Amino acid sequence: VATNNFPSSNGRTIPATIISPNTIIELEKGDPVVFEKYWKKRSEECSIVIRGWELMSYLGDAKNSVCWYMLPEVERGIRRLHHVVGNAVTNDRYIVVGTGATQLFQAAVFALSPSHPSQPINVLAAAPFYSEYQDEVSILRSGLYQWGGDAASYEKNEPYIEVITSPNNPDGIVREPVVKSEAKGKLVHDLAYYWPHYTPITHQADHDLMLFTFSKCTGHAGSRFGWALVKDIEVAKKMTRYVQMSSIGVSKESQTRVAKIIGVVCDGYENFGSMESELFFEYSKRLLRERWEKLWAVIDESKLFSVAKYPKAFCNFTNESSEPFPGFIWLKCEEGIEDCESYLLEKLKIRGRGGKRFGVDSNYARLSLMGTDDDFNEFLKRVSNA
Ligand code: PMP
Structure with missing residues (x-):
């Protein structure tokens, strides 16, 4: 070479x-x-050893009545990370974890859709929108929801779900909801890029349903891990149900790695001064x-x-x-x-x-x-x- x-x-x-x-x-x-x-x-301090007999159960935390497959150290790590960064409110929020924000986006759309609709609810995002939403919504031709296209040109007086990606993929712009319809809308905030390396953290996001991903936060896309911060317990439970139907939870190997790496990131900030390497x-x-x-x-x-x-x-x-x-x-x-x-x-x-x-x-x-x-x-x- x-x-x-x-x-x-x-x-x-x-x-x-x-x-x-x-x-x-x-x-x-x-x-x-x-x-x-x-x-x-940071190779050594981020390494984990998983023995042959460990992490064999489907269960993560039998005491968690919402997201029963989540390991307690993962929940603690996610709350700690948001506390350190100050990018989202976690108090009075339920955490649902998924195999990437990809699975959680679909879980969110499922959870926010009416259970017995006369017609599928429209899922919208303002153009230019993250290109995968459309395919993820359409692939199974669900009777519950369908892709409704550009949120900025939605004029129907029918219920809808609007996805707000902020900062936006592809253009990096900070966004707010745009639908003007009189009809009742539900919002999903995809905050995959609301981290300090990509954009200034101007406030603690405080929306009903916020999605985050390990892929864009630390760059560990291969771990396939994301999380949702959810205000309403019923929505959180329905999202968990979707993950259960789709994959009966999230890999415990991934969860263990996530907890470790989030811990290393947070330790760096909370013991500032004692670290040699840049945070x-x-x-x-x-x-x-x-x-x-x-x-x-x-x-x-x-x-x-x-x-x-x-x-x-x-x-x-x-x-x-x-x-x-x-x-x-x-x-x-x-x-x-x-x-x-x-x-x-x-x-x-x-x-x-x-x-x-x-x-x-x-x-x-x-x-x-x-x-x-x-x-x-x-x-x-x-x-x-x-
Ligand atoms: N939302 C946005 C805006 C993204 O850019 C991506 C990844 N490209 C995802 C969700 C999916 O992330 P994950 O790897 O967690 O499935």
Whole structure:
């Protein structure tokens, strides 16, 4: 493998793999491998040993009358993490855990849908919306709910469920509900990216049903773990029922790892001063900031592509005012390029996800900013030479 010296995101010079100009750079999925370097440095303290006889039961906590498959240390860890970060209220909230926020989103839609509807309830999200919602809602052609499209253009006087993704995937914008209908609506807040590395923490979110994921918080997408903070016990129980029907709970191996890693993150903040290494959110924010700064330098010079600028806000967690540093680049192709996804693939050999999948025009495309240093640097090189 050919290598070349390249400045890394921590300022040191490391050998970078030279990527052939014919190799396709895969930036279509939001795989958060950018955080791997941090966890490599904390390798020992984050390791767990699970013996052959351990964690054999379906049960996690027989005393938990709502989410009976959740391990108590996971519940404590999640409450502690939100307390440390200050991004969401956990008092008087039930916690339901799932195999990723993907499973919990479906559990939430199921739980909020009327049980015996005359017609399926509409599930909406403002465009550009996270592209998977539509498929997740439609795949089983449920009689309970159906995909209703762009929330901003919903005019029916019928009950609905609106998903508010904030900050939004794909465009990183902080959002509020948008449906204007007189009809009764229920809200799901997908706060997958409401963490200090991606966006300033301006307040403690306090909604009825909030979804979070370990995938985007620490980057451990492979653990397939997410959680919901739910105000209403009946909704929480119905979500648990959905998870039970779908997978009878969540892997205890994953839960054990989640509890361990959340513990390491929180210990760092609560014993501040005693740690040698940089703390997780500071490290990961610095890393994303560095990538965004490099990106701006290239985009500002580009005649083909643009990216909207974000306003600054004060972050209560980091005690500084800063722009958001989203995990995705929401790229707009300038006039003359109608299909941004095809242009990127055919001309630059960069695979992104086109605007159509997010409910908007094909002159937009989403690219992951969370991939490896090599892929990101090669992406910048190709865009600046375009
Ligand atoms: N919601 C949003 C907004 C996401 O971006 C993602 C992951 N791309 C998910 C939910 C799903 O996350 P998980 O890996 O926990 O299933």
